[in-house]
Amino acid sequence: MKGSNTIKLQIANMDKVYDNGDGVRDISLDVYNGELVTMLGPSGCGKTTILRTIGGFLTIDKGDITIDGKSIANLPPEKRPTAMVFQSYNLWPHMSIYENLAFGLKLRKIPKDEIARRIEAMLEMVKMTGSQKKYPNQLSGGQQQRIAIARSLLLQPEVLLLDEPFSALDAKIRMQMREELKKIQSELGITIVFVTHDQEEAMAISHRIVVMNKGKFEQIGTPTEIYDNPASKYVASFIGEMNFWKQGENLTAVRPENVKIIPGFQDAAINGTIRTIMILGHYVDVNIQCGEEVIKSFIPRTELTALDVGDKVHVEFGKSNVFSQDGSAV
Numbered sequence: 001m002k003g004s005n006t007i008k009l010q011i012a013n014m015d016k017v018y019d020n021g022d023g024v025r026d027i028s029l030d031v032y033n034g035e036l037v038t039m040l041g042p043s044g045c046g047k048t049t050i051l052r053t054i055g056g057f058l059t060i061d062k063g064d065i066t067i068d069g070k071s072i073a074n075l076p077p078e079k080r081p082t083a084m085v086f087q088s089y090n091l092w093p094h095m096s097i098y099e100n101l102a103f104g105l106k107l108r109k110i111p112k113d114e115i116a117r118r119i120e121a122m123l124e125m126v127k128m129t130g131s132q133k134k135y136p137n138q139l140s141g142g143q144q145q146r147i148a149i150a151r152s153l154l155l156q157p158e159v160l161l162l163d164e165p166f167s168a169l170d171a172k173i174r175m176q177m178r179e180e181l182k183k184i185q186s187e188l189g190i191t192i193v194f195v196t197h198d199q200e201e202a203m204a205i206s207h208r209i210v211v212m213n214k215g216k217f218e219q220i221g222t223p224t225e226i227y228d229n230p231a232s233k234y235v236a237s238f239i240g241e242m243n244f245w246k247q248g249e250n251l252t253a254v255r256p257e258n259v260k261i262i263p264g265f266q267d268a269a270i271n272g273t274i275r276t277i278m279i280l281g282h283y284v285d286v287n288i289q290c291g292e293e294v295i296k297s298f299i300p301r302t303e304l305t306a307l308d309v310g311d312k313v314h315v316e317f318g319k320s321n322v323f324s325q326d327g328s329a330v
Contacts, residue, residue: 014063041212083152098132233327258318259297269314
């Protein structure tokens with residue numbers, strides 16, 4: 001889990017508003033030493049804006065950003081104790097992998113033999129040993145992104161900033177990269193702020209998640225807290241699959257894995273007809289048409305034998321959350 005209760009990065013009452021009125025207002029966030037915090041939300045919600053203000057690529061309009069208690073708000077990017085990894089790798093194509101990795105260290109006047117030693121150790125850590133003489137165009141997307149992360153880590157930043165770093169990779173490589181990042185992060189104990197619109201990615205790698213909506217924080221919590229106890233209908237619908245069922249004035253929200261299917265109609269129950277059955281590996285996704293609404297249920301494959309498309313069934317809800325009409329938790 002988190003490295004300590006020491007605050008590494010603090011954003012206090014920060015505004016960054018663009019000419020068109022978009023941006024973020026009055027944002028405050030504490031990130032602890034050795035913690036991986038993910039900003040999660042749809043395009044345009046302000047997550048990359050926050051990352052770029054931390055990195056110094058955008059100036060803030062109000063508030064402050066501190067690392068280890070010192071304000072960095074007026075420092076240019078190169079003077080900040082941060083390093084940023086972009087979606088597009090940003091490796092120099094005319095330089096070998098070794099030259100790409102050594103560039104920042106040379107600027108810091110680190111001795112040649114020390115540079116060589118650090119690069120070798122870092123390539124081993126990101127599983128890219130032996131690639132020093134290659135050029136970026138000789139590597140796959142996943143390999144280039146490993147090098148981009150290695151280059152940032154070599155600068156030994158106090159805070160590493162990652163902007164959708166795996167979104168250009170295919171699904172299998174993306175999962176491997178998440179595992180690698182999680183392993184490196186825990187080995188080095190480095191503080192990371194990660195930006196993604198992919199809720200599965202956020203759930204997989206984060207100590208805490210900041211769910212964003214239109215420039216505001218909807219909820220900050222561990223993946224388990226956000227999944228099990230969403231603070232609003234927006235969070236409930238954004239993280240994982242969720243069924244919403246109107247009951248009186250309120251909406252009941254229930255995860256598909258908490259929907260039980262029982263053969264036959266029953267008075268005073270939610271009755272319906274099985275619409276589709278999809279086998280997804282070890283579990284099955286069953287859609288039930290209940291009046292105008294469709295309820296989704298995830299069941300173990302072993303329970304499938306008793307069910308078929310067109311069967312009349314009723315459903316029972318297990319663990320659920322309740323939201324009022326304005327979307328807040330009841």
